[in-house]
Amino acid sequence: MAFKPANSIQDLQYFGEFGGVNPSISDSSTYTFLSAKTMFDTFEGNADGCYLYSRHSSPSNLYLGEALAAMEGTETANVMASGMGAITSVLLQLCEGGSHIVSSRTIYGGTYAFLKNFISRFHISTSFVDITNLDMVEAAITPHTKVIYCESVSNPLLEVADIGGLSEIAKKHGLKLVVDNTFSPLSISPKPLGANIIIHSLTKFINGSSDTVGGVVCGTKDFINDLRNVNAGAAMLLGATMDSLRAASILKNLRTLHIRIQQHSKNALFLARKFEADGLKTVYPGLVSHPSHNLFKTMMNGSYGFGGMLTIDVGTLEKANALMELMQHKNLGYLAVSLGFYKTLFSAPGTSTSSEIPLEEQQAMGLSNGLIRFSIGLDADIERTYSIMRDCMLELGIIKSTMA
Numbered sequence: 001m002a003f004k005p006a007n008s009i010q011d012l013q014y015f016g017e018f019g020g021v022n023p024s025i026s027d028s029s030t031y032t033f034l035s036a037k038t039m040f041d042t043f044e045g046n047a048d049g050c051y052l053y054s055r056h057s058s059p060s061n062l063y064l065g066e067a068l069a070a071m072e073g074t075e076t077a078n079v080m081a082s083g084m085g086a087i088t089s090v091l092l093q094l095c096e097g098g099s100h101i102v103s104s105r106t107i108y109g110g111t112y113a114f115l116k117n118f119i120s121r122f123h124i125s126t127s128f129v130d131i132t133n134l135d136m137v138e139a140a141i142t143p144h145t146k147v148i149y150c151e152s153v154s155n156p157l158l159e160v161a162d163i164g165g166l167s168e169i170a171k172k173h174g175l176k177l178v179v180d181n182t183f184s185p186l187s188i189s190p191k192p193l194g195a196n197i198i199i200h201s202l203t204k205f206i207n208g209s210s211d212t213v214g215g216v217v218c219g220t221k222d223f224i225n226d227l228r229n230v231n232a233g234a235a236m237l238l239g240a241t242m243d244s245l246r247a248a249s250i251l252k253n254l255r256t257l258h259i260r261i262q263q264h265s266k267n268a269l270f271l272a273r274k275f276e277a278d279g280l281k282t283v284y285p286g287l288v289s290h291p292s293h294n295l296f297k298t299m300m301n302g303s304y305g306f307g308g309m310l311t312i313d314v315g316t317l318e319k320a321n322a323l324m325e326l327m328q329h330k331n332l333g334y335l336a337v338s339l340g341f342y343k344t345l346f347s348a349p350g351t352s353t354s355s356e357i358p359l360e361e362q363q364a365m366g367l368s369n370g371l372i373r374f375s376i377g378l379d380a381d382i383e384r385t386y387s388i389m390r391d392c393m394l395e396l397g398i399i400k401s402t403m404a
């Protein structure tokens with residue numbers, strides 16, 4: 001039977017202290033113990049269900065973690081202060097000096113910078129590969145490789161990772177497959193496809209209101225316990241802990257994720273088809289012209305569609321900037337980084353979210369100057385949105401009128 005992630009979230013029951021329909025928010029950094037012995041046992045990791053200090057865990061964070069684990073079909077999860085907090089903790093937990101990582105070359109700019117400039121200082125090296133080429137992925141593996149790292153749908157080029165194929169390679173070589181699923185929550189479920197650890201930036205679609213940063217690591221109980229370990233856990237010791245008040249508010253937003261994703265996907269597919277028909281170079285996994293359209297279809301949870309992200313290439317950075325400014329002026333969305341908001345957000349990745357990547361490398365991976373990344377919003381009337389966007393593009397000469 002197909003995996004039904006939204007059902008898994010909905011089936012969880014939580015009640016507040018006084019029978020409230022939402023769980024009570026835990027507003028404490030520390031917890032009392034009835035006996036000194038229980039405190040000792042808790043620090044030793046032998047007292048399940050006891051809280052010791054909120055950097056380790058808190059009731060509100062566990063509620064949100066449980067819901068996200070249900071969504072991804074993993075045993076458990078640990079919420080973190082940001083997506084980067086999740087990514088850096090996972091990689092530092094899995095690697096040691098001398099380790100090697102095979103990573104997709106088209107990934108979030110911050111992750112790229114961490115791998116290239118930061119974790120390398122600890123003699124952990126990374127090979128960046130074209131993740132859509134499984135032979136190249138396997139060829140990059142060395143005896144020191146610990147991790148294959150990718151995004152299910154990559155930022156910003158929207159390359160689609162063959163998670164099943166990558167998981168076979170990971171299994172064969174005894175590696176962990178770590179998948180950042182930020183661009184495709186609900187649409188793609190990496191765990192049933194064979195991923196070991198799934199990461200999200202909750203900042204984006206999952207929270208959906210652009211009012212906080214947050215992250216999560218979904219995985220086995222053993223791995224999450226390792227992350228939280230008081231003596232050697234990266235989550236515990238690096239301290240990227242989410243605040244309980246935020247965890248409670250993200251959990252409430254998670255309730256509507258299935259409806260929002262359907263609307264983001266519906267609007268994005270509509271615009272992608274129109275843009276492509278207008279002769280714009282358009283990348284969207286829902287278009288038949290996308291090189292991984294069929295692969296995406298084999299991986300997706302039907303009703304959630306192909307997600308809310310699309311890109312167009314308008315040729316030059318000047319045109320891209322002019323179009324984005326005009327669209328913002330017409331209130332079609334905001335010139336802003338990030339994604340998953342109710343309003344459409346647009347940015348030119350080469351000069352913003354991917355600016356960590358050197359220019360030559362941007363060009364090698366197909367990240368061109370005129371690229372605009374859109375996070376399509378929840379617009380109630382997407383036909384109106386399109387017609388105003390089209391007027392903007394005609395005005396700037398980005399598309400030509402087909403009417404004589």
Ligand SMILES: *Cc1c(COP(=O)(O)O)cnc(C)c1O
Nearest residue numbers: 082083084108182201203213214
């Ligand atoms: C935004 C983003 C991140 C980083 O998350 P933060 O919450 O900003 O730390 C990681 N991966 C992807 C794909 C992202 O879009």
